[in-house]
Amino acid sequence: MRVLVTGASGFVGRHALAALAARGYEVHAVARNPLPGFTNYPVDLLDEAQRRALVARVAPSHLLHLAWDAEPGKYWTSASNLAWVAASLDLARSFYEVGGRRFVVSGTCAEYTWGADRFDEATTPCRPATLYGAAKDGTRRILAAYADSVGLSFAWGRLFYLYGPGERRGRLVSDAAHALLTGAAFPTSPGHQARDFLHVVDVASALAALLDSPVTGAVNIGSGMAVPVRTLLDGLAARTGRPDLLHYGARPLSPSEPAVIEAATTRLREEVGFRPRFTLDAGLDDTLAWWRGQVSAGQ
Template sequence: MARVLLTGATGLIGRATATALTEAGHEVVTLGRNPASDIPCDLLDPGATTTALDAARASHLVHLAWHDGARDRWNSGANLDWMAATLHLVREFARTGGQRAICAGSCAEYDWSVPELIETSPLRPRTLYGAAKAGAGLALCAGQQTLGLSLAWARIFFVYGPDEPPGRLFGDLISNLKAGQPVDCTDGLQERDFLHVDDLARALLRVLKTDVTGPVNVASGTAIPVRDLIEEVAKQMSHPDLIRLGAIARAADDPARLAADVGRLRHEAGFVPQHDITSGVADILRSEGAQT
């Protein structure tokens, strides 16, 4: 089994990925600012990152860390810092003998006027977050041969899971319904591809084990109206009466549909999700003790 260096291990995706890697028999070495990390390190400090990579000597890398502020995620200047940090991290990983890397990209890199997104779809990010992800992904995918490693850029779509932080749809929805408070929503007619975080972790694991390189969409392959997810949560929590669809106007530029083509993920990495929306919502509500 591989020695895998994991960044972002304390986040929503990172927690699930650490579990999936460990259960698959890999030796997981966590790297980050959390003092509980195996190798404490501020990835925004290039010198500290170089020292940490010399200590880690991992053969594989799963890089998930990035600025994720609920209020300023999309347009914070920190996205530029994380773009630079990601390039430096991967270069140092390659220098220390790293062989295989998976880095977290985003569907925010794409031109959202295209309703069905494949890896070759145009990139036209609307936010600094998407632009920084796209810039890092393009550079690393083009430079992997020069660096002497195999790299996949995982363009992650819409993930949901337990213990989501404030400001995310699923977390806010559950906390408000638990409190018996009405939940104001948009009409929810916009279609999105949602993937349970445990399925996402399994998808990253599958990609890591293959020789898939370059950009790869990581999603379920099924886009549904956002209101379907909202109503499923409310139904399973026995509070459909608290959902107020249409109480909030959708942004004028909110895309009507963002659907992922997952042909590469399915056929080249062999990934099929285990959860649909019904079972995924039930799993999370069980884990949070939110079922009624």
């Protein structure tokens, strides 16, 4: 079994490589940066010729497609979402045409219509509020029909909120951890909104388990239990001894942000058979340990 992993040097990607290798896959990675220990191709996936040549060269049986524009603050509305739709559709087609059998893509809870508290793959409608959400949602719909028409096995791992070692700055947990460890004030929202957070190692393991399963269609990848953002930030602050740095309410919560975003995880637990390894407490310990290393290295 030979798997090609796109977005392999991203937050989830780096952890997914190890999870796939542990399951016995021959792992081939696509990433901008070198990935020690893995065969890596520094290919521009938005370039049609490069993309097709790569797929033909690797001829993978499995493909885990994680690459997308994820630039903090910009990806929600970036026109690059259109280019990633196009690249993802063509990737699936090239993959199938060289004999690929199992195609798994990372989606997002932002595909769902905000409104429900708990999002279920079978019953919650998808009518996304953002270009990013719509691009992912549209890609999934089209890929599902394509896979169905040619007989390709296709699943879509719908990611909720992630945290953990290696997260880039510009996101909630990474910025909070950095501020708390460097003594900087952290102005934030009132923090009452509840979100479904899953440690990135568990997210990557869940995607590997999904790839390794015969489950098709959309599968939520979350903890199954939303926690108030305040609980998570308080947990970080308690561990660093500086709760005074958290300025709750110093920033407004956007009115478009729902009160609760929680994944229904029946498919993930019962069909894929996945159980998370990290509790939130263990995950916050792990995350801060990594950030301590970064901060003392001057990052």
